[in-house]
Amino acid sequence: MIIAALVTYLVKVGLDKADKIASSIGVVLALVALGVPYLLPRAGGPTMRDLDRVQDTGTATATAGGRATSGVDTVGDDRPAHVVRSGDASADGPGSVANTGIQRRPRT
Structure with missing residues (x-):
């Protein structure tokens, strides 16, 4: 549902703006993925x-x-x-x- 809405939005705004938005989303997700192991405890690991x-x-x-x-x-x-x-x-x-x-x- 969320992916379909995002694709629809990106198609409406045009290829250039869609590329910029997708790149920005990718950067944010990559930074979050890098920080998760340091912010959340390991499941079953020592605290x-x-x-x-x-x-x-x-x-x-x-x-x-x-x-x-x-x-x-x-x-x-x-x-x-x-x-x-x-x-x-x-x-x-x-x-x-x-x-x-x-x-x-x-x-x-």
């Missing part, structure tokens, strides 16, 4: 509430095979992550792990 966020973490130190995390320690890698100003990390000794950001481990 901003699902974001792993770490900010202003402290110092993490692990010794003698220990594990220290002052950020996020999570399983899986299917969520978005954001780290801002993480702290210092140091590990001493075999098997020691120190993390001040996001530590992601594989699912078992």
